[in-house]
Amino acid sequence: MKRWLVNTILVVYIGAFSWGILCHGMSTLTGTHPAMYFFVWDMFCGWANYEKRNFVIGEGVSGTFYELDPPPWGEMHPFGRIGRRHYDVSGITCVKSAFNTLRHTDHEPMARIYVIEQNWSKKYNLPDSLWYMYFSDRKDPTLYYHVQYVVNGDGTPIEASPGWLQIQQQLVQASNPRVQAELQRSMPFMMIEKQSNPSAMPSNAFLNPALVQQPSAGTGN
Amino acid sequence: MSTETSPASLGLRNPIQATSRFFHATEAPYGMALIRIFLPWTLFFTHIGRWFYTREIFSTDGATTPLWNAYGYHGLLPEFNGEVMVALHTLLLFCLVTASIGWCTRISLVVSTILFTYTNLLDCIGTIAKYSCIATHALLILSMSRCGDVWSVDAWLKGWSRRENHWPGEARIAWPKSEAWARRLMQLCLAYVYFGAGVTKLKTTEFFSGNQLVSWMITNVNFEHSLGEFFAMHPALLIVMAYITVVWEITFPFVIWAGWGRIVALTIGVGFHISTYFLLGLTTFPALCLSMYFAYLDENDFRLIAHAMRKVARKHKEMWNRVAALWPRLNPPQRAWLPAPAAMVLACCGVAVAGVGLEHYIDPYGERRPEGRHTLKEMDPEFVAEMMRPAPPIKDKDVFFSLDVGSFLAGNVILQQQTTFKAGDKAIAQVFTVTPHVDMLVSCDLHDSEDRVVHRSSTIIGREVQRGTFTYQLGTSLEPGTYYLVLKNGSTEITRRELNILPGPDSPVRAPLAQ
Numbered sequence: 198m199k200r201w202l203v204n205t206i207l208v209v210y211i212g213a214f215s216w217g218i219l220c221h222g223m224s225t226l227t228g229t230h231p232a233m234y235f236f237v238w239d240m241f242c243g244w245a246n247y248e249k250r251n252f253v254i255g256e257g258v259s260g261t262f263y264e265l266d267p268p269p270w271g272e273m274h275p276f277g278r279i280g281r282r283h284y285d286v287s288g289i290t291c292v293k294s295a296f297n298t299l300r301h302t303d304h305e306p307m308a309r310i311y312v313i314e315q316n317w318s319k320k321y322n323l324p325d326s327l328w329y330m331y332f333s334d335r336k337d338p339t340l341y342y343h344v345q346y347v348v349n350g351d352g353t354p355i356e357a358s359p360g361w362l363q364i365q366q367q368l369v370q371a372s373n374p375r376v377q378a379e380l381q382r383s384m385p386f387m388m389i390e391k392q393s394n395p396s397a398m399p400s401n402a403f404l405n406p407a408l409v410q411q412p413s414a415g416t417g418n
Numbered sequence: 419m420s421t422e423t424s425p426a427s428l429g430l431r432n433p434i435q436a437t438s439r440f441f442h443a444t445e446a447p448y449g450m451a452l453i454r455i456f457l458p459w460t461l462f463f464t465h466i467g468r469w470f471y472t473r474e475i476f477s478t479d480g481a482t483t484p485l486w487n488a489y490g491y492h493g494l495l496p497e498f499n500g501e502v503m504v505a506l507h508t509l510l511l512f513c514l515v516t517a518s519i520g521w522c523t524r525i526s527l528v529v530s531t532i533l534f535t536y537t538n539l540l541d542c543i544g545t546i547a548k549y550s551c552i553a554t555h556a557l558l559i560l561s562m563s564r565c566g567d568v569w570s571v572d573a574w575l576k577g578w579s580r581r582e583n584h585w586p587g588e589a590r591i592a593w594p595k596s597e598a599w600a601r602r603l604m605q606l607c608l609a610y611v612y613f614g615a616g617v618t619k620l621k622t623t624e625f626f627s628g629n630q631l632v633s634w635m636i637t638n639v640n641f642e643h644s645l646g647e648f649f650a651m652h653p654a655l656l657i658v659m660a661y662i663t664v665v666w667e668i669t670f671p672f673v674i675w676a677g678w679g680r681i682v683a684l685t686i687g688v689g690f691h692i693s694t695y696f697l698l699g700l701t702t703f704p705a706l707c708l709s710m711y712f713a714y715l716d717e718n719d720f721r722l723i724a725h726a727m728r729k730v731a732r733k734h735k736e737m738w739n740r741v742a743a744l745w746p747r748l749n750p751p752q753r754a755w756l757p758a759p760a761a762m763v764l765a766c767c768g769v770a771v772a773g774v775g776l777e778h779y780i781d782p783y784g785e786r787r788p789e790g791r792h793t794l795k796e797m798d799p800e801f802v803a804e805m806m807r808p809a810p811p812i813k814d815k816d817v818f819f820s821l822d823v824g825s826f827l828a829g830n831v832i833l834q835q836q837t838t839f840k841a842g843d844k845a846i847a848q849v850f851t852v853t854p855h856v857d858m859l860v861s862c863d864l865h866d867s868e869d870r871v872v873h874r875s876s877t878i879i880g881r882e883v884q885r886g887t888f889t890y891q892l893g894t895s896l897e898p899g900t901y902y903l904v905l906k907n908g909s910t911e912i913t914r915r916e917l918n919i920l921p922g923p924d925s926p927v928r929a930p931l932a933q
Contacts (some may be wrong), residue, residue: 290481293481334815
């Protein structure tokens, strides 16, 4: 290859890598273009303390509930022993998978489609041998369910909310009495965001001050 | 030992010349050839399982989740129907194999790079990951390199047969040489990846406390990793590993070029990637990165390795001859019916058509089954009702991850769990809470065997804090016997740990009680 061409490739490539490191280090412009995904090395993004799984359920017009994901023909296990749907952190693509299942199966008309997340404390992932070495109490995980998305049978979004863990974090932040008082005094507002994709659901949700009055995370005994 | 040197050590007085020599020195591309041989197989095994779901995850006949949508670039690249995607995905698998064996190497690698990147981009949930980005870079660099010049079908067809070329470094061998810039780019790619990953960890405040690593070790989204679960209960070791990892990642680009720094950095790297399998259950990522490590071996290293292998072969001559006799001695064809690129194009077409036919036969959606299309599985309404109910507030037992007891703190965590103490010893209890949680008044009282409080100790654990530590001086006045550390949130008991206190050297001698 011509020397000038090689040198150009080297400069461009090393420059792109350096730009990625700089943007990542300064936490800026990392989401400007899909190409940035190839130059930002944020492999350790932090892992939540709760394990999460997604359930995708269809409610037929007869009131019967159906499993939409995993589909009846089986699901892919991309990185381990669990299905692809569980790697969807936001849960939004589960809706698309649900409609794909509906397209390729025989079923009654659907009234609603739900994306429900299931969470549990990761300490219950420990095998029994380790559990009983370090814990005196019974291994009895509490499962926290949360309806994240509700969609009409024709695909119209009805309800969307942040994830369960995000809500718990908001509750903890709002448990401050001064913040609660401010919330009571402030007018509630609706976030209206311009969607470039009409089929996408809003990711921001209205934080109901009444919800803040409920017992906050960690006091559920 | 390698004579490889950094651009700086090549001559600080003339950095331009040194840099030019760093990138443009000529060598036989052994390292790149080995990457070409091993890396495509890693990707092949990653994608072969996905082939059966091509229609579902990569085509408009399924539910694609393109990465460009997540960045707001809707419709950035075209999406194709099931048949086209099956053909392209089959072609990708075929080209990965031909790239590995080195048949029409450059075409195979270029096609692999394009199709691998495109298919990955189509599935941001279950296919694209940071390891696939590294693989994209590796494939791109390989496709620009002369990695097919050695140890390949292309080289064999050109007459570089085994008869003429035995080992690297033998005087009568003249493998084709090319400039080292592609291998340097591969080295720099991995160095940048490590440096970036190190920056990420430096920005993650909870990384060095070991708390996030504990979570990581017990996450069940990858394959089994029993060693990780064990380490999760020994956070002090995780903290040590966290520091070693970050120091290694940040210094890697600066020490990897020569001398002991290179040996140490590569040794830690090999250990690091192998440990990600046992600690985290990762498979593709370590295989991919380890195959890229061949870029750090230069021509001289291969001579040394070949020399050592020759010595072993001579030492076990009989066995070596037997093995060598089994090796097929194929001479390249004198005359070919078709030039290799034309044969490659025909093979690609045939493989793609065969792939589409096979997928049609498999019928992944089951739409042509004799019993008709699939029907949906009904769910238990009670289970659905349970899921629909509003979630309860987080239970205290979930906020409190563990209550560790020991006698020595390292890195602000208990170094070694211990439940037997002598009177006069110091005992340390540490509660590990997980976020999110509210501000809490937590007590950890010492109770005797009849559940009477012997010692009270409490602390406030703020919402941002994950560990609370309680220290007890187990006085000689304590009766030897069984005690309990009782953890309470407010007035609610969370858990308790049993302690055994033995008589200490200064314990008063007590007369036995009358029977």
